[in-house]
Amino acid sequence: MSNKGSKTGIVVSSAVGAVLGWAASSYVDKKRNLEENPSLLTRLRDFEQRLYHDGFQKSTELQEIRQEVENRIAEEK
Template structure:
């Protein structure tokens, strides 16, 4: 009888361990896939896009300033 209880305990604890492992893996997988936690490559791509956009805005501002300066110089001549 004692041997049967031992084997049943091993089987039950193995099943519970497998279930807990599966639940933990599912939780971590869902957490990684949330939009709030994007992968590193997605964050880097977003950063690159923001950097490009900011650079484009600065370039446009500088072009406008340069044009304004050239227009004032042309008016004074």
């Protein structure tokens, strides 16, 4: 009986080890995928920041053009 119990223990241990290994591998894969593929919220936040930055640059350029036009008008008077 001891021999049979020992074999059962080995089989159960192997099965548990395989399940734990599979679970760890699955967890690591999911973690990697999350790092490579940012969440929708993160992508939207990044898009909003780029949009704000681009708008700020355009606003600055327009302000510079407006100032240049005002300076030229003042010079002609």
